[in-house]
Amino acid sequence: xxxxxxxxxxxxxxxxxxxxxxxxxxxxxxxxxxxxxxxxxxxxxxxxxxxxxxxxxxxxxxxxxxxxxxxxxxxxxxxxxxxxxxxxxxxxxxxxxxxxxxxxxxxxxxxxxx
Amino acid sequence: xxxxxxxxxxxxxxxxxxxxxxxxxxxxxxxxxxxxxxxxxxxxxxxxxxxxxxxxxxxxxxxxxxxxxxxxxxxxxxxxxxxxxxxxxxxxxxxxxxxxxxxxxxxxxxxx
Numbered sequence: 245x246x247x248x249x250x251x252x253x254x255x256x257x258x259x260x261x262x263x264x265x266x267x268x269x270x271x272x273x274x275x276x277x278x279x280x281x282x283x284x285x286x287x288x289x290x291x292x293x294x295x296x297x298x299x300x301x302x303x304x305x306x307x308x309x310x311x312x313x314x315x316x317x318x319x320x321x322x323x324x325x326x327x328x329x330x331x332x333x334x335x336x337x338x339x340x341x342x343x344x345x346x347x348x349x350x351x352x353x354x355x356x357x358x
Numbered sequence: 359x360x361x362x363x364x365x366x367x368x369x370x371x372x373x374x375x376x377x378x379x380x381x382x383x384x385x386x387x388x389x390x391x392x393x394x395x396x397x398x399x400x401x402x403x404x405x406x407x408x409x410x411x412x413x414x415x416x417x418x419x420x421x422x423x424x425x426x427x428x429x430x431x432x433x434x435x436x437x438x439x440x441x442x443x444x445x446x447x448x449x450x451x452x453x454x455x456x457x458x459x460x461x462x463x464x465x466x467x468x469x470x
Contacts, residue, residue, distance in 0.1 A: 285462065286446060287401070287446070341456055343389055343457075343458055344389055344406065344408070346406070349402070
């Protein structure tokens with residue numbers, strides 16, 4: 245069964261702790277993305293990766309870090325430097341990094357920092 | 359810079375009424391995509407429009423791309439409770455056909 249998985253679905257952390265969100269895809273897609281969504285808001289791009297071993301900052305990268313050591317995996321670390329980390333985090337992938345390639349989303353991780 | 363406006367932000371309809379959301383860009387677009395996100399869910403791809411004046415239909419959903427390729431609309435005929443969710447447009451940023459930007463979405467509520 246092909247698709248994108250994110251884990252966990254819900255995550256609670258204490259303020260000041262780093263936390264890593266998992267994103268795995270078995271679609272053989274080159275491009276992967278991380279978005280943040282706040283209640284009633286649209287999607288804001290955190291980081292994206294066009295190909296394995298490469299990634300670029302999106303619009304709101306401060307306080308976040310990523311790696312792309314394997315094609316199928318694109319984990320996101322929310323660091324203690326992120327001032328307002330509580331949000332819904334969505335991972336997506338597309339066959340290539342172009343505007344005509346459909347993005348496929350994982351189910352998301354709801355992070356709450358207490 | 360490029361501006362994208364999606365209107366309305368919210369729409370509340372009675373089941374059976376029609377619904378339309380609009381996505382307007384300040385620049386000419388090469389293409390536009392529409393996604394739907396159910397409450398608590400993740401965005402799901404609906405359609406891609408590429409040609410000027412293009413009209414595509416999916417059952418009760420009709421998608422249009424403007425003649426000038428600066429705007430697009432999604433129209434739902436005779437809404438049902440299953441149509442509830444937020445509808446987003448996604449389009450290329452400026453002259454960059456690789457980086458994408460998202461509209462803020464239109465949230466649709468349907469009264470049964």
